[in-house]
Structures are given as structure tokens and as C-alpha cells.
Amino acid sequence: xxxxxxxxxxxxxxxxxxxxxxxxxxxxxxxxxxxxxxxxxxxxxxxxxxxxxxxxxxxxxxxxxxxxxxxxxxxxxxxxxxxxxxxxxxxxxxxxxxxxxxxxxxxxxxxxxxxxxxxxxxxxxxxxxxxxxxxxxxxxxxxxxxxxxxxxxxxxxxxxxxxxxxxxxxxxxxxxxxxxxxxxxxxxxxxxxxxxxxxxxxxxxxxxxxxxxxxxxxxxxxxxxxxxxxxxxxxxxxxxxxxxxxxxxxxxxxxxxxxxxxxxxxxxxxxxxxxxxxxxxxxxxxxxxxxxxxxxxxxxxxxxxxxxxxxxxxxxxxxxxxxxxxx
Amino acid sequence: xxxxxxxxxxxxxxxxxxxxxxxxxxxxxxxxxxxxxxxxxxxxxxxxxxxxxxxxxxxxxxxxxxxxxxxxxxxxxxxxxxxxxxxxxxxxxxxxxxxxxxxxxxxxxxxxxxxxxxxxxxxxxxxxxxxxxxxxxxxxxxxxxxxxxxxxxxxxxxxxxxxxxxxxxxxxxxxxxxxxxxxxxxxxxxxxxxxxxxxxxxxxxxxxxxxxxxxxxxxxxxxxxxxxxxxxxxxxxxxxxxxxxxxxxxxxxxxxxxxxxxxxxxxxxxxxxxxxxxxxxxxxxxxxxxxxxxxx
Amino acid sequence: xxxxxxxxxxxxxxxxxxxxxxxxxxxxxxxxxxxxxxxxxxxxxxxxxxxxxxxxxxxxxxxxxxxxxxxxxxxxxxxxxxxxxxxxxxxxxxxxxxxxxxxxxxxxxxxxxxxxxxxxxxxxxxxxxxxx
Numbered sequence: 001x002x003x004x005x006x007x008x009x010x011x012x013x014x015x016x017x018x019x020x021x022x023x024x025x026x027x028x029x030x031x032x033x034x035x036x037x038x039x040x041x042x043x044x045x046x047x048x049x050x051x052x053x054x055x056x057x058x059x060x061x062x063x064x065x066x067x068x069x070x071x072x073x074x075x076x077x078x079x080x081x082x083x084x085x086x087x088x089x090x091x092x093x094x095x096x097x098x099x100x101x102x103x104x105x106x107x108x109x110x111x112x113x114x115x116x117x118x119x120x121x122x123x124x125x126x127x128x129x130x131x132x133x134x135x136x137x138x139x140x141x142x143x144x145x146x147x148x149x150x151x152x153x154x155x156x157x158x159x160x161x162x163x164x165x166x167x168x169x170x171x172x173x174x175x176x177x178x179x180x181x182x183x184x185x186x187x188x189x190x191x192x193x194x195x196x197x198x199x200x201x202x203x204x205x206x207x208x209x210x211x212x213x214x215x216x217x218x219x220x221x222x223x224x225x226x227x228x229x230x231x232x233x234x235x236x237x238x239x240x241x242x243x244x245x246x247x248x249x250x251x252x253x254x255x256x257x258x259x260x261x262x263x264x265x266x267x268x269x270x271x272x273x274x275x276x277x278x279x280x281x282x283x284x285x286x287x288x289x290x291x292x293x294x295x296x297x298x299x300x301x302x303x304x305x306x307x308x309x310x311x312x313x314x315x316x317x318x319x320x321x322x323x324x325x326x327x
Numbered sequence: 328x329x330x331x332x333x334x335x336x337x338x339x340x341x342x343x344x345x346x347x348x349x350x351x352x353x354x355x356x357x358x359x360x361x362x363x364x365x366x367x368x369x370x371x372x373x374x375x376x377x378x379x380x381x382x383x384x385x386x387x388x389x390x391x392x393x394x395x396x397x398x399x400x401x402x403x404x405x406x407x408x409x410x411x412x413x414x415x416x417x418x419x420x421x422x423x424x425x426x427x428x429x430x431x432x433x434x435x436x437x438x439x440x441x442x443x444x445x446x447x448x449x450x451x452x453x454x455x456x457x458x459x460x461x462x463x464x465x466x467x468x469x470x471x472x473x474x475x476x477x478x479x480x481x482x483x484x485x486x487x488x489x490x491x492x493x494x495x496x497x498x499x500x501x502x503x504x505x506x507x508x509x510x511x512x513x514x515x516x517x518x519x520x521x522x523x524x525x526x527x528x529x530x531x532x533x534x535x536x537x538x539x540x541x542x543x544x545x546x547x548x549x550x551x552x553x554x555x556x557x558x559x560x561x562x563x564x565x566x567x568x569x570x571x572x573x574x575x576x577x578x579x580x581x582x583x584x585x586x587x588x589x590x591x592x593x594x595x596x597x598x599x600x601x602x603x604x605x606x607x608x609x610x611x612x613x614x615x616x617x618x619x620x621x622x623x
Numbered sequence: 624x625x626x627x628x629x630x631x632x633x634x635x636x637x638x639x640x641x642x643x644x645x646x647x648x649x650x651x652x653x654x655x656x657x658x659x660x661x662x663x664x665x666x667x668x669x670x671x672x673x674x675x676x677x678x679x680x681x682x683x684x685x686x687x688x689x690x691x692x693x694x695x696x697x698x699x700x701x702x703x704x705x706x707x708x709x710x711x712x713x714x715x716x717x718x719x720x721x722x723x724x725x726x727x728x729x730x731x732x733x734x735x736x737x738x739x740x741x742x743x744x745x746x747x748x749x750x751x752x753x754x755x
Contacts, residue, residue, distance in 0.1 A: 102408075105406070106432055501668070505667045547749055
């Protein structure tokens, strides 16, 4: 079947390769910018953000280049595109054009045909996704490193989009998109309908999964007392953490977004001392909910395993339909 | 006679619609079997059951004693299928289709097919979608014959071909099987061309087999009779009436004779294949009371 | 080499037509003793006809002694073709003339006579097939 696989899918393989090359080129340019700025500002010497000079230059770096996190946002649709344009037509096109009545009556059984095609495309998907993951990690490494040192950065490797595009999640979500596309093709039996179904199904899984990620592991919490009438006392949160929620808690454990809500009873402010007393009477403290950075791989494996399990289910269902139901 | 394809009470249902019912057949090895009937009668269903594209709802079908749908690895090397509208990969050339066939089949007579395509002047390096209907049909047939299967199944292979293409197609088919013991099973809703090529007949209508038998025997046992209406009851009690169309003046019918017709008042004529098929189909139509598509 | 053609409208079964054409060719001298008949494959590629039909016709021709099969070489016209004796021929012709006269008296024209003759030939053949 090797000849058939290449002949029928060579265009798709070349599109994948081209996309990879274009992304790599784009990311390489970003890498050049980041790497040279990183070196120019000698940020390599800053192991933490404790010293004031480091803190300033690190923050400046992030302020200037943090948008690069978002420049790769569009790559999040790549798995879906793969599922829609490569997974969905796999079976649907043969059903639509009737060629399955030709190719399934040659010398190979439907099962062998299905397995060979899916395996070939899955391997290509894994290789391409892994390559892209690695390239993204390499290209944005300086930024990721800086975000890993700062306290409470707004974007880092635990947040979307970096989390979904590095590690193993990109590989797993791409395989999932392919699988759900193939299944959609066996159900819808026409390419267009299969593509729509793939888009809907992929979004229906990927979006909730991403939204659920903060709570996959019970987040850590940290509190700190409020001093001096200011709410700039932050709890001790490890650098590079993913901050989920920030606010205020009182002695009863009630939660407030803003100090003005929490300490409403203490307003108007007569004197800072009186304000401090009032606040400590209420038992208010600042409160942060976060995921520490050392949970990166744990969360990666969890999300990837979910995608992986769903892929397996989708492919088995698709195989069953091909073997037993298209008859 | 060994039966290469056997069915027992075979039936196929799609949702609430029975496409084939209670089909019990033994198809002779080495024969050229014609499956005739109106559109929608169940021809395609039966043929696709033979090659394992469809799963029986009831009953069994075996090819060489193996079930096509359940044991595809055992059956596929022994059957070849040319589906209706001969689905080929439009973007592939004839040459690439041959490569495909060679890759996917253990037995593959590549040279013989290429020679034939050369003789028929079919361009091997043109995409199939740019070939004429007749050329596409020859490509599909060639691909089916190259498998050197025991049973070659063709679904309406002559429809949408011009007369010359039809002639060439049948010549190719007959020539290919003249030196092997290949069984051919082909369906058509055009009867006229089948008489010289086929030796076994299956008439299907209303999802049921109406007639199954050797063509020569069948034609030998059926007669068209014309005679006076008064003598009709006597005749119809002695012989099987397939279809009678009386006018006020005379009785006309196609009957299957039991013995000889001795009464000299009857004109007895042999039936052609076309007349025979029409009679059986008319019988079905009048029984079911529903209008059927006209046979050409 | 003889080329066959089939008349699908004649009502005569294809294999009979082949037999008739061979017999006719021998009678008029188009096929001479020792001439080779086309192989089944050759016939079938000219005329799209079931190979079994050709087999059957050739077998019948062998059976009636008009041709013989030489293994590995083919099917050949035999040395002594059946020729109708002139005496038989004229006797048959005379009885046929008598018949045409009675048919004309009964009111049949040439076309009607031909139709009756064809139908009778066919029926006769069928009966012979049935008893064979």
C-alpha cells in the first residue's frame, strides 16, 4: 500500500511540510530578535528577580516582547486545520466519489486499508507536531526563561498559547484532530459535512479542556497580610507561576476582588493607622490562587492523555463503522 | 455443474425497505450469467453482496464456500468487481491504476492488460477523468480482468456506452474469458445484447428472483401462443401461464410448456429472450399493481 | 479465414448460425478441405459472443463430421465434406415446388411462405434439440 499512500497523500504531506517551514521561518526571525535583545541587556546574569536592576530589566524585556506570546496564537488552529483538511476527507472522499467500491474490492481488506492510511497520517502528524513544538520552544526560549523568573507574569509556559503549543500537548491535540476528522468522515460520508463536523467536534473538546486546565490539579493558594494601607503586599508565590485569581479574603473566608469592596466599612480613610487597625480587625489579607511552574509536565501529560484517550476512542469507532456499518 | 456462488434465502434491508428478499441461487461455474430487471429491482444489491461490499440482513451467500463480507481476505482474490458508473480515481492515470492494482493484489496480469490497452489505443498517461466513457469502461474492465479472479462481477457495464463502445467492451470480455474458466456475472436493463453473450439467466423484479436458469433450456421450454379466447381455459390449465394479454378477439400469452401443445387451433411460436424477460416482468408488475419502469 | 457474423433478429440461436455459416462456406467452396477454422478466442474477439457457444458449435460440427480437431493445431475442415447428391437435391426441390404451389393456392404470398418456413425450421430444430 505504500505507493498508494504516497500517491494519494503526497499533496497533503507537502502542505504539512510547507506549513512547518513557514512557521519555522517566522519563528526564527522572532528568535533572532529575542536572542539579541536578551544578550544586549545581559539578562543571562539574572538568575532571579530579586535585585532591583534585574527586576527592572526583566520587566522591561517582558513589556517589550511579551506580545510574542500572542504572535503564535494563530498556530492554535493548526491542529484543527489538519483534522479538517486531512482527517475528514480520508474516508469521506472515497465514500462520496464511490471509489471505495473499487479500492475495497482489490486484494486488501478494508481493515488493512484503514489501518495503513490512518497510521501513515498519524505518524506524519506526530512528526510534524513534535517538530513544531520543539521549534517554538527553541525560538521563544529567551522569553520563556524571563517569564520563568518573574513573579506573576501574565503569560508564561503554563498559559495558553504556549502551553498548547509546546511540550506534548500539541502532538496529542493534533492526533486528536486527525482522529475526530476521520470519524466525522465515516459518519458524514460527504467531505464538506465531515469538515464541518470536525470543526465543531474539535472545538467542543479543545475549548472546554483548556478552560478546565486551571482546575485539573487543585491550585495552590497563598495569602499575605496587608500592611501600611497599601495592597501591594503580595504573597510569596514562586516565580513563573500561573496566577489564576488575585484578590482579598477576610477572616470568614469571604472573597473580594477589590479592596474597596473588602474594606468598605473602613472607608473613608481617616488616617493610615486607623485604616490599618480597621483592616486587621476585619482579618483581611491578600490572596492568590496559582499553579506553580513545576506542575508544567504534570498538566501537560494530563491534557495529552485526555486527547490521546479520545483519539483512540474516535479511531476505534471509525474503524468499526468502516468495517461493519458501511455495508 | 459446480456452483461457484451459492445463496440461501439471502435478503437485504435498508431501514424499512427490502432491497432483496428470499434469494436462493446456485450460479454455475464458468457460465456467463445475465442478471436482468428494472432499475431498483435489486440487481446492484445482489452483486454487491457477492463481492462483500454489503452485509446480508438474512440468509447466507458464499463464493467458493466462503462468505464475502465476513471473510474478505479469503474471497477478495477470487472476485473482481466493476461497479456501476465504474468508479475510478479521476486524478490518477490508467498507468497509475495499473500500479495500484499491482500493489494491492497478489495475482496481477500486468502485461496482458497493458497490451490490451495498447491495442485499444487507450492513452496510459492521461488522467482517467479525461478519458471518454468507453475508454473508462475499458480501463475498469481491464483492471477487473487483470486480477485473474474466478468470478468477474459487472454492474450495468453497458449503460451509458455508445454502440461501438458496447461492442468493444463485450468483445474484450468474451475474449478474456475464452481461455480461462472464469465465471461472469453481469447485470443489465438492456436485454437485447445479452442473448449472444450469456448462457444463464436471472430475472429479478420487486426484490425477488423471478427466474433462474440456463438460457437455452429456458427458451426451449417457453412459447408464445396465439389462439381463440374460447380455447384459453383449456390451455391455461395444462401449462404455466407467465403473462397473458388478451384482446376481445384472441388470446395471446407466454407460457412455460409442460409437454407439447397438441391443439392445432393454437399458433405456437418460440420466444426471444427479450419477450421472455418482458413477460416475467409484466407478470410481476400486474401482481404488485405498481407501475414499473419500462424495459428498453 | 472465415469470418462469422450474427443476425440477432433471425430467431436462430447463435450457435446454429455458426454451424450454418460453416456448412454454407464448405458447400460453396469458400472453406476447402484442410482450411483452419478460427480459434474460439479469434471468433469471440470478432463477434462478441459467449465462448461456450462457439465451443458448442464446433463440437457439433465435429460430431457431424464436417470438421476435426487436431490437438495443439486447431480445428480443420475435413477431407471429405458432405456433399448433397444431385439426385436427392432435385427430388427435394421438386417437392418444395409442389408445396409452394399449394401454399399459393391457400392464399399465402411469398413473405407469408417465408415466415411459415422460418417458424417451422425453428420449431423443428427445437424439437430435435429436445430429443437429442
